[in-house]
Amino acid sequence: NAGVTQTPKFQVLKTGQSMTLQCAQDMNHEYMSWYRQDPGMGLRLIHYSVGAGITDQGEVPNGYNVSRSTTEDFPLRLLSAAPSQTSVYFCASSYGASGSQETQYFGPGTRLLVL
């Protein structure tokens, strides 16, 4: 198994541009989520999904959209990038649909710089 994969590894955007961060897992996990990590801080939840077709907002959802058309993929879309979205983005997944009482596995991260 490749586990949780993310592309790209690094991206530079200009303010106002849009882009999609890709996340895929091959472990047949129901639960997937996106976090952002800012310097000196832990991770904060952006959006999550408990299964195909079901998504919900986390702690910091503004400026981001998600969809879950398949179990394997959970892309994160930045609609109009802002410098405040400069961060490292992590995708995570776990087997259980609730995400609780489960080990969560993280992808390698995408470093995003918005100029």
Added chain:
Amino acid sequence: GIQVEQSPPDLILQEGANSTLRCNFSDSVNNLQWFHQNPWGQLINLFYIPSGTKQNGRLSATTVATERYSLLYISSSQTTDSGVYFCAVMNYGGSQGNLIFGKGTKLSVKP
């Protein structure tokens, strides 16, 4: 919401030394995990431990849920143990799937 505090924020060790990292949380939890973020930024799950004690090689962890804390023990530390250690929790009644992270303990192991 639930608060997660980790201590110490920074720790410098000589190779071979032992250490204890602490995680305090402010409410009951149904999920607690310890992660190691290596110098390349990758997050590695060390333990899923909402209660009890687990060991994996030189690492072990204990969570005392009734007293709302967890400890991560690193024995005979190696330079490859360097990085940031995060504690993350999920509490009963909290937003579904939302792991709340502490700010981490930055560990530097010197040769």
